[in-house]
Amino acid sequence: QVQLVESGGGLVQPGGSLRLSCRTSRNSFSIYTLGWYRQAPGKQRELVASIATSGITNYADSVKGRFTISRENAKSTVYLQMNSLKPEDTAVYYCSAGNTLLHHSYWGQGTQVTVSS
Secondary structure, eight states: OOOOEOOEEEEEEETTOOEEEEEEEHHHHHHEEEEEEETTTTOOOOEEEETTTTEEEOOTTTTTTEEEEEEEEGTTTTEEOOOOOGGGGOEEEEEESSSSSSSSOOOOOOOEEEEEE
């Protein structure tokens, strides 16, 4: 079983920044592509960003140029730096793990991100 523990969500004003963190086991970190999905009320869960063990990244068009995903090997942690946040970024964000950049099978418990003035 893959354990994914998120932190870093909260309330931020439009134009602000937040950084989400997701810690997993060393074994899972070395095997899986990691990523972030989000789900807004009444909408389907969507892929936000993902990063392979090689460092190759993938982003949804809606966040390109604003969000950055990264991995820190020493801490077995993946980060999502979110800048220039918009109200439409409001959602529950889930850390994820899988075998490809586009499809993941394991999920964290989620962390709420609210962008509002």
